[in-house]
Amino acid sequence: MPAIRGADSKKKTRRHTRDFDQIHADLHDKRHLEQFHEAQVLEELPAFGDFYCVECAKFYESEANYKSHQKSKPHKRRVKAMKEEPYSQKEAEAAAGYGTAVTKKPDAEDSMIVEE
Numbered sequence: 001m002p003a004i005r006g007a008d009s010k011k012k013t014r015r016h017t018r019d020f021d022q023i024h025a026d027l028h029d030k031r032h033l034e035q036f037h038e039a040q041v042l043e044e045l046p047a048f049g050d051f052y053c054v055e056c057a058k059f060y061e062s063e064a065n066y067k068s069h070q071k072s073k074p075h076k077r078r079v080k081a082m083k084e085e086p087y088s089q090k091e092a093e094a095a096a097g098y099g100t101a102v103t104k105k106p107d108a109e110d111s112m113i114v115e116e
């Protein structure tokens, strides 16, 4: 796998899988996952890409490997982590005080209270 953060990147990318937000989209949008699989070269994948863990974005060589992975701690940890919404740019900007923060509209009752 080529360096994903530029040619000068010192970071190892061999084990780099899909990012959390991509996996989150995979889990909630079938088309998103299909597009990822269509972009792969089947001949280069272990077992022609038959055994794939969506949550961990990993391909496995055999059904036995895949099944033992499904029972493993890293997989369960990942499934749990995937239940949360991924951190987004919008959230980051809101935290920094930019953009449109979601503010609760005043209820009818609140507007009745006269501010002193």
Ligand SMILES: [Zn+2]
Pocket (backbone or CB within 6 Å): 053, 054, 055, 056, 057, 069, 070, 074, 075, 078
């Ligand atoms: Zn997994």
